[in-house]
Structures are given as structure tokens and as C-alpha cells.
Amino acid sequence: MEFQLTESQRALQETARKYAREVIRPKAAHYDETATFPRDLLSTAWELGLLNMAIPAEYGGVGLSHLEQVIVGEELSWGCAGVATSIIANDLANLPIILHGTEEQKKRLLGHFSERLKFSSFCLTEPEAGSDVASMQTTAVRDGDHYVINGAKCFITNGGQAEQYTVFATVDKAKKHKGITCFVVEGRPKGLTASKHENKMGQRASETVSLTFEDVRVPVANRIGEEGQGFAVAMATLDNSRPLTAMFSVGIARAALEYSMEYASQRKTFGKPIIEHQAIQFMIADMAMNTHAARMLTYESAWLLDEGKRNTLQSSYAKCFAADMAMKVATDAVQVYGGYGYIKDYPVEKLMRDAKLIQVYEGTSQVQRLVIARELFK
Amino acid sequence: MKILVTAKRVEDPESKIKVKPDGSGIVQEGLKYKINPFDEIGVEEGLRLVAKHQGEVVVVSIGGKEVQEQLRHALAMGAHRAVWVNHTGPLDQLAIAGLLQKVAEKEKPDLVILGKQSIDDDQNQVGQYLAEFLGWGQATFASKVESLESEQEKNKVPAIVVGADGKTVRVIREVDNGLATLECQLPAVVTTDLRLNQPRYASLPGIMKAKSKPIEELTPAKLGVDVTPSIQVLKMSAPPARKAGIKVPDVPALVEKLHNEAKVV
Numbered sequence: 001m002e003f004q005l006t007e008s009q010r011a012l013q014e015t016a017r018k019y020a021r022e023v024i025r026p027k028a029a030h031y032d033e034t035a036t037f038p039r040d041l042l043s044t045a046w047e048l049g050l051l052n053m054a055i056p057a058e059y060g061g062v063g064l065s066h067l068e069q070v071i072v073g074e075e076l077s078w079g080c081a082g083v084a085t086s087i088i089a090n091d092l093a094n095l096p097i098i099l100h101g102t103e104e105q106k107k108r109l110l111g112h113f114s115e116r117l118k119f120s121s122f123c124l125t126e127p128e129a130g131s132d133v134a135s136m137q138t139t140a141v142r143d144g145d146h147y148v149i150n151g152a153k154c155f156i157t158n159g160g161q162a163e164q165y166t167v168f169a170t171v172d173k174a175k176k177h178k179g180i181t182c183f184v185v186e187g188r189p190k191g192l193t194a195s196k197h198e199n200k201m202g203q204r205a206s207e208t209v210s211l212t213f214e215d216v217r218v219p220v221a222n223r224i225g226e227e228g229q230g231f232a233v234a235m236a237t238l239d240n241s242r243p244l245t246a247m248f249s250v251g252i253a254r255a256a257l258e259y260s261m262e263y264a265s266q267r268k269t270f271g272k273p274i275i276e277h278q279a280i281q282f283m284i285a286d287m288a289m290n291t292h293a294a295r296m297l298t299y300e301s302a303w304l305l306d307e308g309k310r311n312t313l314q315s316s317y318a319k320c321f322a323a324d325m326a327m328k329v330a331t332d333a334v335q336v337y338g339g340y341g342y343i344k345d346y347p348v349e350k351l352m353r354d355a356k357l358i359q360v361y362e363g364t365s366q367v368q369r370l371v372i373a374r375e376l377f378k
Numbered sequence: 379m380k381i382l383v384t385a386k387r388v389e390d391p392e393s394k395i396k397v398k399p400d401g402s403g404i405v406q407e408g409l410k411y412k413i414n415p416f417d418e419i420g421v422e423e424g425l426r427l428v429a430k431h432q433g434e435v436v437v438v439s440i441g442g443k444e445v446q447e448q449l450r451h452a453l454a455m456g457a458h459r460a461v462w463v464n465h466t467g468p469l470d471q472l473a474i475a476g477l478l479q480k481v482a483e484k485e486k487p488d489l490v491i492l493g494k495q496s497i498d499d500d501q502n503q504v505g506q507y508l509a510e511f512l513g514w515g516q517a518t519f520a521s522k523v524e525s526l527e528s529e530q531e532k533n534k535v536p537a538i539v540v541g542a543d544g545k546t547v548r549v550i551r552e553v554d555n556g557l558a559t560l561e562c563q564l565p566a567v568v569t570t571d572l573r574l575n576q577p578r579y580a581s582l583p584g585i586m587k588a589k590s591k592p593i594e595e596l597t598p599a600k601l602g603v604d605v606t607p608s609i610q611v612l613k614m615s616a617p618p619a620r621k622a623g624i625k626v627p628d629v630p631a632l633v634e635k636l637h638n639e640a641k642v643v
Contacts, residue, residue, distance in 0.1 A: 007447050011454060011585045014412070018579060049582030062582040072582075 007184040009071055012064070016072040019048060020079030028080035031205035036062040037161060038083050038205045045087050046117040050076070052110075054091040054098060060114030061108050066240070066302040070247040072350040074295070077251025081354040082205030084248055088241070089157040089206070093120035093166045094239040096182050100225045109164070109184050109222070111139060115267055123153040123211060124234055130155075131367045133168075133234060135179035138213060140169035147171075147183060147223065149216040154362070159209035163187055167213070168230050179238040181232035184222040190218040202353030238362060239312060243361045244301040246318040249326035250298060251356065256326075256333035256351045260284055263334055274336070283336060287329045294322035313375040320368035323358040379433040381455065381543065382487035386414040386446040387441055388498040389570075401613040406494025419570040421452045422577040423520070423538060431540060433488075434458040438481050440474060442466040446593060450631040453588035454580035460593040461485070461561035465605065471499075473598075473605040475507030482512055489547065494519050494569040505569035515562030517549035519571040527610040535591050537574055540564070542590070607616060 005013065023044050031038045032356040045051045053069055055061020066074065069091075076084035092112065097109050112118060116357035129135040138151025148171050152161075185192065194211040225233050261284060264275035274280045297318040304311035330351040334341035341348045359365045390410040398405055413421075424435040437452040439445040440463040445458060449460040463477050471638045482490055490512075495502035511514035522537045537550040541561075552571045580588075598605045626632045636643045 008585055008589055010447070011451060011588075013578060013580060014451075015580050015582065015585065046581055047581070052584055057583075057586065061584060064582070064586075235643060263562075 005048040005071065006020045009068055009331060011197065013069055013071050013075060013336065014051065015048060016075035016081075016115070017078075018360075019045065019050065020075045021038055024076070024079030024083050028083065028205070029347075029350070031080070032082065033204075033344075035204040036201065037197075037207045038163075040271065041083055041205075042086055043117050050087055051117070052094070052113045055094060055110050055113060056106075059110040060112075060335045066243060066305040067299065070243050070298055071303045072349065073244045073247040074251045074254065077248035078255050079251075080205055080227065081239050081248050081252050082203035084251065085157060085206040085357075088244055089122065090120050091244075092237065092241050093159075093162070093164070095122075096224050096233045097164050097184065099115065099240065100182070100233050101230070103149055105184075105222070105224065113305075115342075118164070119158045120166065120172055121156050121159045121211075123156050123159070123167045124167050125153060125155050125341055127152060127154050127210075127326050131364060133180070136168065136170050136180055137173070138167070138169040139173070139181060140171050140218070140376075142171070142220075143217075145220050146217045147181075147220065149185070149213045150220060151182065152210060152212050155198070155208055155209040156211050158207050159211050161209055162196065165192070165211070166224070167218075168234055169213075171227050175228065177231040178228050178377050181227045182224040182230040182233045183218045184224060185216060186222065188307060189216050196227040201356060202350070203357045218277060229234070239315060240305060242315040243298050243305065243311075243317045245358060246298040246301065246315070246322040249319075249322035250291060250295045250332075250359045252351050252358070253294065253322075253329040253356045255282070256330045256348060257287045257291055259348055259351075260333045260336040262285060267278070267338075279337060283332050287332055290325045294325045297321055303315065313372060316363075316371040316375070319363065323355070323368075325367055326355040327352075327359055335378045379427065379431050379488040379540065380485065381433065381435050382482055382485055382490045383420045383424045383435055383437050383452065384492045385421065385437050385445075386415075386438045386493070386496045386498075387399070387411050387439065387445045387448045388414045388496055391415070391497055397614050397616045401615055403614055404639070405497070409521050411444070411447070412453050414493050414496045414498075415496075416495060416572070418451075418455075418493075418568050418577040419572070420491040420573050421455055421572060422456060422575045423568075424489075425439055425541065425578070426575065427489070427538065431478075431544075436461060436485055436487065438463065438478065440465055440469065440477055440617045449593055450585075450588045451580055453591045453593075454584040455500045455578055456584065457591075461596060462593050463596050463598065465598050467605075468607050469605055470609040470610060471501050471503040471507060471602065471608045473526045475504050475511055476513070477601060477605065478504065478508050479511040480603055481580050481596070482508070482565075484601075488544075489565060490514075490567045491541060492567070496572050505567050509567035512565075512567070514565040514616070517551055517560055517566065518569045519552040520538075520549050520568050521552035521557065521571040521573045522550065522575065536566060551560060558594055577589060580583075 050064045052061040053064045055065040140149050167183045170179040171181050191214040193212045195240055198208040215374040264280050265273050267274050299309045301315040301318040333348040334352050337348050340346045390412045393409045428435050435457040437457040438461040492505040520537045527608050541547045545564055546561055547566055551558045625642045
């Protein structure tokens with residue numbers, strides 16, 4: 001057992017940290033305030049290879065291991081969780097192709113991401129089907145060598161910017177999750193419309209829209225896997241992406257911890273810096289301890305994936321613990337800052353808003369506990 | 379052209395440096411390390427020159443196995459290959475310049491680019507010694523021409539320009555009262571100042587590619603250099619702690635204190 005990053009892992013961490021510190025941080029408050037798409041930050045991310053880090057090198061990506069991805073993910077989210085979410089939305093959308101696409105599909109549908117800045121979106125959630133994926137209403141009907149997709153998707157990251165969509169639809173509602181099938185829609189075809197950007201509480205630098213599919217035609221060649229395999233494809237994708245989402249919590253918590261340590265050393269009450277009050281020391285000790293515990297859980301869940309082992313239980317441990325932890329740590333950071341923490345001119349209230357989303361997206365904290373219980377009683 | 383650049387491993391400037399209680403050095407535990415910032419500027423300049431004139435950038439570092447991390451950083455930025463002089467233990471600036479001289483004689487570069495100084499020892503000597511040992515021209519503190527006027531900004535002259543015949547180099551240098559330009563014959567030694575350029579990031583694909591770029595291992599013995607230090611560090615100590623300052627309520631109070639207590643105005 002080795003608890004030490006390798007030289008190249010440290011180099012990846014260093015580049016991501018530098019990008020987060022020099023590129024994301026100076027503009028994080030601006031994009032949070034305006035809730036606009038951070039195209040300039042993402043353009044730099046693309047140049048550095050951060051945008052498509054999961055695409056294997058033979059298809060033009062960087063081909064980072066899961067452990068390497070989470071190391072990078074912590075740094076990005078430390079910069080701004082909203083920007084980090086925008087960055088990994090591409091990988092989330094491309095994972096079904098990476099995991100289940102044919103050689104021909106991988107070359108055709110992944111190769112172009114290294115040629116220019118381009119976004120793709122993962123379209124699973126629907127207004128009536130989030131956690132309950134089997135209730136999916138979007139349909140795909142075979143018509144010769146095409147499928148015709150109809151339905152609506154919601155909370156789609158980068159949905160209005162994307163030029164490729166990974167869409168889940170059912171070929172037979174009666175079959176529940178056994179009817180779900182995965183498709184890749186290229187470009188912005190007629191019949192695909194995006195709503196305006198949702199006015200979110202946090203992670204406002206990531207664009208979130210609803211999408212409507214009206215008779216959108218997809219060639220059969222763009223079906224990922226067989227008909228009815230979509231549920232398995234979606235679940236495998238989420239197993240792969242869950243450690244990264246967990247690490248976003250760690251990034252937020254580390255930012256909250258660092259801001260709290262800095263502020264607590266400067267702010268004085270009753271004649272001494274508040275860090276000299278034991279109550280504040282205990283808060284900061286808890287923040288540091290829980291942040292590190294979440295990091296270690298996440299490293300383990302990513303390592304299991306790299307070892308080719310099933311990580312369903314451990315990735316749910318990591319995602320659930322880390323998300324709840326980040327919410328608590330960010331709230332405590334606001335507390336350490338006192339009245340200033342509640343004001344937008346200080347950096348910690350944003351962390352509290354950003355952290356909340358991680359308890360919700362890519363499997364709520366409740367669903368994670370369901371998964372954990374199910375795995376334990378198997 | 380072939381450009382030899384250096385990559386010294388130094389303590390990360392963001393690390394907190396503490397002196398060991400016995401004064402034998404600084405506390406290494408928990409410190410982070412990186413490439414000397416001035417060397418990183420040198421790597422960047424080497425890459426820019428090679429992009430313009432073709433050729434290769436060879437990066438060299440001296441130290442134990444750990445300096446491979448800094449070599450890989452330069453390789454990830456785009457340097458083509460690396461030379462590692464494997465040596466642990468103290469080195470003075472003469473020994474470093476001696477080792478670099480042998481590497482330069484072996485590699486026969488057109489230009490050697492070093493940082494003007496390393497942020498750990500703050501010596502600002504190695505480049506100058508190296509030029510002397512090699513008998514080459516030197517241009518220290520290479521800087522770019524800064525101008526606030528936008529028109530002039532457009533016509534900005536690069537700080538290091540290799541002559542059309544490839545036999546000379548013109549360098550703009552940062553000097554006490556402004557800038558000075560000099561020209562010297564190639565091969566030559568140039569040291570970089572802060573304002574020369576903005577080093578690029580090591581990109582993720584660059585980091586992955588750097589894993590397979592070659593690092594040649596040499597030793598002082600192989601290079602035939604005696605590195606016994608002629609300088610001995612007797613003791614290190616922390617700078618004396620400053621007395622806590624005071625806050626004054628207004629300008630008259632400040633002037634009064636500067637005048638009567640500090641006696642500086």
C-alpha cells in the first residue's frame with residue numbers, strides 16, 4: 001500500500017492548481033454573480049487538456065486514470081465548483097462512448113474534441129424522472145436506419161452550448177429500465193431546442209438548461225450498445241464519474257478550510273485572534289479532519305476503478321460522505337466569518353451555495369444511502 | 379539551434395521556510411519543491427527561440443534523484459530531452475558552473491540560458507562563472523522592453539534576438555537605471571530576469587508525453603569535476619523578529635512619530 005502521489009500525479013496536480021489559482025479564481029466571483037457561461041476559462045482548460053482528460057490518448061484525449069482525474073478534480077473545484085462542473089460535463093457526456101462505444105464510434109464521436117473547443121452534454125434526467133431513472137418518458141422509435149427521439153430533459157449541464165448530446169430514451173416504456181437505450185445526437189439538429197439558463201442557487205458558472213426533443217432523428221450507427229442496454233450504460237457512467245463528483249466536495253471544503261484558517265488568524269475578538277479561542281480551533285480541526293477523510297475515501301473509490309474492480313459501495317461512501325461533509329464545512333466557514341461570512345464580498349457564502357448541489361446531482365445523498373444499504377445487505 | 383537550459387530544484391516560494399533549531403540548515407519536512415522560477419522563464423525562452431529557429435531544447439539539473447521531477451516539468455513544457463547530473467550533498471557556485479561547463483562542452487549548444495539567480499541561495503553567480511569557464515560571451519538579466527504606449531507595445535522588440543547569420547545574439551538587459559542592449563557572438567550564456575516572458579503551463583498531454591522523454595544520467599565523476607565545496611556554511615539562523623508595529627489615528631500623528639520617534643523626517 002502506498003499513500004504517496006507519483007511524480008507525474010504531482011505534475012498534473014500542479015498544473016490544475018496553477019490553472020485554478022491563476023485562471024479560475026480571479027473570475028469565479030464574476031461568473032457566479034452574472035451566471036454566464038465561462039467560455040474564456042473553458043477555452044484555456046481545453047488548451048491545457050483539462051476539458052477532455054478522460055478521453056483515451058488514442059482518440060486525441062489525455063487518457064488520465066480515475067485517480068489522476070480526481071487529483072485534478074479537487075484542484076478545479078477548489079478554484080470554483082461551477083467552473084469545475086462545466087469542465088467535466090464533457091467527460092460525463094463522453095463516458096458512455098468511452099465505456100461502451102465501438103472502435104468506429106470512439107474514433108468518430110470522440111476524435112473531434114481534440115481538434116477544437118467543443119462541448120457535449122449528458123442527457124439523462126427528466127422533469128418526472130431523476131433518481132427514478134426507470135420512469136423515463138423520452139421515447140426513441142425506430143424508423144429504418146434512424147431512431148426518432150421525442151421528449152424533454154432537464155437540468156442539463158452545458159446543454160445550450162453543446163454540439164453533441166448523449167441522450168437516454170426508452171424504446172418501450174412498458175419494459176421500464178430494460179427499454180432504456182443510449183444515443184449520441186451530433187450537432188444541433190432541427191427539433192432540439194434548449195431553454196434559457198436556469199437561475200440556480202449555486203454553481204452558477206455552469207450552464208444548466210432544459211432540452212426538448214421533437215422528432216430528432218439519430219442514425220442507428222449512433223446507438224451506444226444495444227437496445228435496452230441504456231440503463232446499464234448510464235449506471236456504469238455514474239459509477240465512473242461519482243468519485244470525481246465526490247472530489248468536487250473536497251475541493252470546496254479545502255477552500256472553505258483555507259479561508260477559515262486565514263480569517264481566524266486575523267480576526268480578533270476579546271483581545272485575541274479568534275483562532276486562539278478553543279471553540280474555533282475545534283471547528284477548524286473538524287473541517288480539516290473531515291476534508292481529509294473524504295479525500296481518502298475518494299482516492300480509494302477511484303483506485304478501485306483503476307484496478308478494474310467494482311466500486312459501487314465505495315464510490316457511494318465517498319460521494320455521500322463528501323457531499324454532506326462539504327455542506328457542513330462550508331456552513332462552518334460562514335460561521336467562522338460571522339456577519340462577514342453572510343456577505344457576498346467575502347468568499348465563503350458562495351462555497352455554501354455551491355456545496356449544496358453536490359448533495360443533489362449525480363445521485364442525491366438519499367439515493368447514495370439506498371445504494372450503500374442495498375450493497376451491504378446483498 | 380541547440381539551447382541548453384537549467385532547471386534547479388528549489389523550495390516552493392509559497393512554502394513556509396523554517397530554520398532548524400541547531401542552525402545546520404532549513405527544515406525540509408513538509409516543504410514543497412518546484413523549478414526555480416527564473417529557470418522556468420529560461421525554459422520558456424528556449425522553447426520560443428526553438429519554435430522560431432528550429433532545433434532542440436536540452437534541460438539540465440544537478441542533484442539527487444528528486445531533481446528528475448523538475449526535469450520532467452521542463453520536458454512537460456516542451457523541452458526535448460534532459461541531462462541529469464546525479465549528485466547529493468552540498469555544492470558551491472563554482473562547482474555548479476564547473477559541472478555545467480562540462481555538460482555544455484559535451485552538448486555543444488549555441489546558447490545556454492540560466493535563471494539570473496535561484497530563489498534559495500540567491501547567489502546570482504552561476505551564469506557568469508559558466509561564461510568565464512567556457513570563454514563565451516555573457517548577457518545577464520535578459521528582459522523585455524516594457525512600454526505602456528500601445529503603439530510601441532505592438533512594435534516591441536523581443537529581448538533575445540538571434541542574428542540572421544545565426545552567429546550573434548542581441549540581448550536587452552535589465553540594468554539599474556533602465557535597459558541596456560548588447561550583442562555577443564554565439565555560443566553565449568544568457569541569464570533571465572523576471573520580465574522576460576510568462577512561462578507556459580505544463581499541459582496535461584505534455585505531462586503524459588514527458589514520461590517517455592529521455593533523461594541522460596551523468597555524475598561529477600563521469601564529467602571529471604571535483605565538487606568539493608570551497609565554501610562552508612557555518613550556521614543558519616532566522617532573521618531577527620521585528621517588534622510589533624503601532625497604528626496611528628491620523629496623518630499628523632504619523633508625521634509627529636516619524637519626526638520625533640523614528641527621526642526619519
